[in-house]
Each structure stands twice: as C-alpha cells, then as structure tokens.
Amino acid sequence: MRKIILLFACMFSISAFSQIKVLKNETLVEIGKENSVGLYKKENRFTFNYQDINTSNLNTFRSFSFLDVNGDVTDLYKLITDGFIDEPSGNVTLELPNDIIELHYEKNYGQPTVQFIQYINKNKKYVGKSQFLNKKQIDKIFGIGTNKSALYKKAVQRPTPVANVSATQNHVAETPATPKPATPKKKSRR
Template identity: 30%
Template sequence: MKKIFTLFVFLCTISIYSQTLDKEGFEIGRAQQFGAPVEAQLTKKDNVYKISFRDISFKTVDYYVDFEFKDENGNLDTLYAMIEKGFEEMPKDDIPVTFANRTVYLKFTRFVGAKVLVFSCIRSEANSEVVISNFIAKKQVDKLFGKKK
C-alpha cells in the first residue's frame, strides 16, 4: 500500500510540474543577485523568446515588463551580439531595439566601476510612463542568455 501511495504521489507531482512548464515555457536563463528578486528572465515557448525584466520604480511590489520576439534568422544571437558590442563600445546614446509588442532601449553605463546594462521601455501606448530595469552586469547578461563563460 505504501508503494502504491508513493507511486501515486510521484505521478501527480510529475503531471503538475509538466502542466506549469508548458504554460510558462522553458527557462533559458535569469539575471539575479544573491537571493534578491529576479532582475531579468529569458524564456522560450514554442518559437517565441520572451525577456521579462523587473521595474525598479516599485520598491515593495515586483512588477515585471516583458518583450517578445520570434526565433527567426538567429534573432536571439543577434540581440546578444548587440549587447556584447555595447559592453565593448559603451555608446553614450540609448540603442533602440524594436520588437513586435514594444520598443526597448538598451542603455550602457558604468556603476561602481563596472559596465552595466539597463533595459527601458514605455509601459504601454496609452500610458507614456517609462519602465526601467535595475543594473545588469555583463556576467548576469551571460547567465540571462544561457552563455557559460
């Protein structure tokens, strides 16, 4: 009886996990600092990549904004290469990147001597409020895109 109950619990756990995995998609990577809330997360579901980043304007609520793009012509690698180039060149102006659901601006700056990336975008077309991510270091960007260096 114990073996049947254990088997039943195991099968229920697997089916619940697979249902949540299908809904959310497959996580490729995340940018997170030592137990703090997730700053950014990259997931893939079907043929669509989704990057979600945390809005720093809220102190007590974790509000995430996302942008999506299809997996065509190596779009993910192109975005990663664009970010890598930004870390090398450190452009003074924000780099606009247009996706299907919004335009995201990549800002490269220095914080405590380290090169960091900041995502920013407009919350919605009806609301002109700007959403800004926290600082994301180069090492965190590598983890976000699933690059192990």
C-alpha cells in the same frame, strides 16, 4: 413539484452555459535567470521578464517578447555584449512588435552595465526599467556556458571543402552517360 423541476432546469442551464473553460498549460523553457531578470522560450517566441524598478511597488514584473526569426536572440546578445566593449554614446533603441526597448549603458563602480528600458505598447508615458546588469549577469541570462544556449544559437553551416567538390565533379565526368532513345516527332497537318 414545479419548483423542483424549475430548480433543476436553472441548475442545468447554469452548468451548460458556464463562462469558464480549461486551457492548456503553456510550458516555458527557462534559458537563464539572474536576480529579477529572466529569459524564457516557448516554441519560437522569446520572452524577457524583469522586475520593474521604475514603480514604487516592487512586486511589479513586466515582460517583452519577440519571435526569433533570423537568429534575433543571438544578434541581441551580440549587440548587448558589444556595448560593454565599446560603450555607445546614447541609448540603443530597438523596436519590437508591441514595445520599444532601449539599451541604456552606464558604468557602475567602473564596470560597464546595461539596463533595459521598456516603453510599453510603444507609449512614452508607460515606462518599465530593469535593474542594471553586468556582462557576467547577461551571460547567465542568455544561458552562455550552459547547454540552454543551444536553444537559440544559429546552426553553423560548414562549407564543403573545395578539394572534395572538384574530386566529385571529376568522378562524375569520368562516368559514361547512357544515351536516351530519341522519340520520333509527329508531323502535324494544317
């Protein structure tokens, strides 16, 4: 009988103090994907996933992430596509919170392409490289031409036309203001 009670006590303590807990399933929204490079979004964090061609194991996938603070995703897209028009003389270096990313431009078969080079944890020893991507592939990754690009584009604020502003000011000036009653001030004794 003691052995049975001891067995139940051990079973109960194992289940009560288990080290596995169930976490929420994090949902990533895919912005765009081309071959082995993809852009994903979760809340305000954007993540690039790519197959690392710098390793001998072709099943190695790497990623780098950053927050879209001031339209950084739009600025990154513009930076990349501007490099297709006017190829920089060297690599463009970007510092992220955890990694350093270089944009390496090269012409392949006469067509400008870009490659992401990632220095993992800002360490020059650990390097990941994506495949070379052309402008059409970059557009697909950033969701250009689809409704998914609206997930990161800056909201365009339209200025109020000058004619409407002055008309509103004239209308306000013509409206008579109602005077407020004056409140008497109390004299203080010293």
